[in-house]
Amino acid sequence: MNEIVVTRGERLAARRVAGEMVILSADDSSLYVLNELGSMLWEAADGRTTLRQIVETVVCPEFDIDADTAVGDALDFLQQLEAFGIVSLSSQPHSGPAEGIGER
Amino acid sequence: MGDLMQYVWDRALEHNVPLSVQFDLTYRCNERCIHCYLDHDDHGELTTTEVFAALDQLAAAGTLFLIFSGGELLLRRDLFEILDYARRHGFDVKLKTNGILLRQAEAEQIRAHGVREVQLSVYSHRPEVHDAITKVPGSLERTIAAVKLLRASGLRVLIANVLMQGNAFDYPGVRALAAELGVESTIDPTITPMMDGSTSVLSLRVPQPQLLQIFRDRSLVPDDFCAPPLSGAPDVDTLEAMPCSAGHTACYISPYGDVYPCVQFPLPTGNIRQTPFHDIWHRSPGFAEVRSIRVADLPTCSSCGFVSSCTRCPGLAYMEGNMRGPSSADCEKSKTRAAAGAAASQIQESA
Numbered sequence: 001m002n003e004i005v006v007t008r009g010e011r012l013a014a015r016r017v018a019g020e021m022v023i024l025s026a027d028d029s030s031l032y033v034l035n036e037l038g039s040m041l042w043e044a045a046d047g048r049t050t051l052r053q054i055v056e057t058v059v060c061p062e063f064d065i066d067a068d069t070a071v072g073d074a075l076d077f078l079q080q081l082e083a084f085g086i087v088s089l090s091s092q093p094h095s096g097p098a099e100g101i102g103e104r
Numbered sequence: 105m106g107d108l109m110q111y112v113w114d115r116a117l118e119h120n121v122p123l124s125v126q127f128d129l130t131y132r133c134n135e136r137c138i139h140c141y142l143d144h145d146d147h148g149e150l151t152t153t154e155v156f157a158a159l160d161q162l163a164a165a166g167t168l169f170l171i172f173s174g175g176e177l178l179l180r181r182d183l184f185e186i187l188d189y190a191r192r193h194g195f196d197v198k199l200k201t202n203g204i205l206l207r208q209a210e211a212e213q214i215r216a217h218g219v220r221e222v223q224l225s226v227y228s229h230r231p232e233v234h235d236a237i238t239k240v241p242g243s244l245e246r247t248i249a250a251v252k253l254l255r256a257s258g259l260r261v262l263i264a265n266v267l268m269q270g271n272a273f274d275y276p277g278v279r280a281l282a283a284e285l286g287v288e289s290t291i292d293p294t295i296t297p298m299m300d301g302s303t304s305v306l307s308l309r310v311p312q313p314q315l316l317q318i319f320r321d322r323s324l325v326p327d328d329f330c331a332p333p334l335s336g337a338p339d340v341d342t343l344e345a346m347p348c349s350a351g352h353t354a355c356y357i358s359p360y361g362d363v364y365p366c367v368q369f370p371l372p373t374g375n376i377r378q379t380p381f382h383d384i385w386h387r388s389p390g391f392a393e394v395r396s397i398r399v400a401d402l403p404t405c406s407s408c409g410f411v412s413s414c415t416r417c418p419g420l421a422y423m424e425g426n427m428r429g430p431s432s433a434d435c436e437k438s439k440t441r442a443a444a445g446a447a448a449s450q451i452q453e454s455a
Binding site: 010011014015017020024033 | 167
């Protein structure tokens with residue numbers, strides 16, 4: 001679980017609107033609005049940084065939570081997003097460039 | 105609009121976010137539509153680098169929905185560079201094109217760039233009518249070919265049918281054509297004055313008697329522009345509402361960098377070559393004035409019985425001389441919709 005990397009889905013548009021990440025599918029116009037934690041995970045999902053690194057550097061400083069618990073919670077959440085094609089989870093770093101949609 | 109989408113628009117309004125921007129990349133065009141409001145000469149379009157800089161600023165401002173239009177987009181040799189940049193920066197992208205220059209390679213590239221929808225104008229199912237409007241022989245055939253290529257590439261396609269005198273009653277044929285092609289279609293009787301203020305094209309508007317016939321077409325009633333208007337004294341919510349999203353959550357950028365509340369609302373607010381978009385959006389007197397107006401501030405419209413359902417366009421009102429005034433074409437539409445609704449009620453009563 002420590003080596004899991006998160007990659008944003010393709011063919012999605014995304015923007016933080018008033019603090020919340022709004023994601024829209026180009027294929028079927030499905031719309032998603034992520035909460036604060038989800039928005040943070042999405043922005044950090046560059047396909048290279050491991051989930052544990054994301055949690056330790058982005059999530060834990062913002063929330064009063066230990067890293068192991070946060071990784072478990074984040075993984076549960078990201079698996080739900082994966083079911084919608086919003087992210088993909090793998091143990092291999094994404095082969096493409098680290099930058100992706102949703103960058104600001 | 106779904107609840108979640110409404111929630112996003114409400115959040116954007118609350119936080120003054122320009123959620124949707126129409127960005128015309130060129131006014132040059134390979135058609136010469138008789139009702140077009142544009143000057144097709146190139147007066148110094150934004151360069152690729154300038155467009156990229158504008159997109160950076162829009163992304164920072166919170167824009168999600170980006171509509172690239174023209175003129176004819178495919179005349180921009182850097183179109184796919186721009187699409188690539190826009191998609192890498194998170195925008196949801198729609199395109200408007202006439203499709204004349206579109207071949208399979210372009211359709212596939214558009215699809216590969218993650219464009220969500222492509223809109224093409226079709227004025228009639230009859231080539232002689234469509235081509236007389238575009239002034240390009242063979243244009244209908246080429247536009248239909250483009251629709252087929254875009255569909256075959258897996259793209260969502262929308263056919264827009266602008267109604268005017270010469271094609272007012274061809275819309276059933278266009279709708280049938282759209283159904284045959286497996287795409288959606290819309291109908292709009294709005295003819296806009298030219299950007300320079302000239303009203304010569306307004307003579308092409310569908311005359312009231314023809315409009316009445318169209319509004320009596322029960323198959324069109326689900327479309328907003330055709331629905332019977334609500335009448336009676338406006339309620340408080342109506343009077344406190346903003347007249348339109350233009351300038352609140354949406355705006356327009358011309359190929360020369362001019363920022364307006366809407367493509368139909370050419371109120372000068374600034375130019376991104378001289379002023380950062382953020383400053384124009386948040387600090388220009390023009391946007392401040394537009395945002396200050398509520399329906400209750402409209403001296404004529406606020407007391408009109410049709411105000412709660414009118415399609416009044418503040419841009420068209422501005423083009424007529426007063427952004428707080430009525431837009432006469434929409435007054436006519438409301439009255440015509442009312443007349444059509446009354447006629448339908450009489451038919452129902454006698455049946």
